[in-house]
Amino acid sequence: MDVCNVKRTPGVKMEHHLVISVQMEKCQMLDQNLPCEDVCHHDSCDAGHHMTEDGCEECPENTWSEDGASSCNECPNGLMSSAGSTSQEDCQHDKWEQHDGKYLSEYSSGRYRYDNLEEAQDECSERSDCGGITYEPRNRMYTLREGTELKDSNENDETSWTEDNWEQYDGTYLSEYSSGRYKYDNLREAKRGWTLHDRGWMYAM
Numbered sequence: 001m002d003v004c005n006v007k008r009t010p011g012v013k014m015e016h017h018l019v020i021s022v023q024m025e026k027c028q029m030l031d032q033n034l035p036c037e038d039v040c041h042h043d044s045c046d047a048g049h050h051m052t053e054d055g056c057e058e059c060p061e062n063t064w065s066e067d068g069a070s071s072c073n074e075c076p077n078g079l080m081s082s083a084g085s086t087s088q089e090d091c092q093h094d095k096w097e098q099h100d101g102k103y104l105s106e107y108s109s110g111r112y113r114y115d116n117l118e119e120a121q122d123e124c125s126e127r128s129d130c131g132g133i134t135y136e137p138r139n140r141m142y143t144l145r146e147g148t149e150l151k152d153s154n155e156n157d158e159t160s161w162t163e164d165n166w167e168q169y170d171g172t173y174l175s176e177y178s179s180g181r182y183k184y185d186n187l188r189e190a191k192r193g194w195t196l197h198d199r200g201w202m203y204a205m
Contacts, residue, residue: 043056044067045065045068045069047065047066048084049065049069050065050070050071051070051071058083058084059085060072060083061080061082062074062075062081062091063081064081064085064091065086066086073088075091079092080092095163096121096161097162097163098159098160099159099161099162100159101152101153101157101158102134102150102151102152102158103134103151104131104133104134104145104146104147104148104150104151104162105146105149106145106146106147107144107145108124108127108144108145109127109146111123112144112145113139113142113143114141114144115140115142117133117135119142120142120144121161123144124144127144129146130145131145131147131148131162132145132147132162132163133145133160133162134159134160136158137157137158148162
């Protein structure tokens with residue numbers, strides 16, 4: 001019989017003394033015999049995980065948790081996150097849209113080539129001069145592009161991603177300024193500020 005019916009999974013430990021062996025339903029200790037339930041327990045889980053009967057398990061997509069969580073928190077208002085997220089700040093809008101056979105013009109300033117899409121998207125979201133990403137099959141790189149207008153690829157083999165899922169509502173407004181910086185002199189920077197801080201609309205006309 002395994003100790004405390006635990007399947008030797010990570011996150012489980014023995015308290016008080018080192019376990020030598022198991023005899024029936026008791027844990028044989030160095031200097032005492034105690035019922036298993038008195039000496040066995042699960043360690044608290046790391047952030048991005050939650051406690052179950054079998055030990056710590058990773059939080060699924062679109063949820064998050066902090067250290068010691070017994071359950072995962074859902075991302076608010078339809079936001080999305082990857083599995084194992086550790087903070088509500090990891091919850092983001094599913095803002096990237098793929099466009100096959102399209103490219104964006106002009107490289108962004110600074111480093112603009114990345115070998116994986118996720119890193120390129122993260123970097124693009126932090127730049128005010130990045131309008132999207134174009135994959136270059138000839139060098140297998142994801143490139144940050146300044147342009148925002150999608151154009152037809154000559155070879156029809158380029159793919160682009162844009163993150164502008166904003167909708168315009170004429171003749172309407174949203175109440176209350178966000179905390180911190182809330183005024184920007186152009187729409188692109190205002191969108192970047194909203195994405196980075198998980199706040200609301202921050203573009204002041």
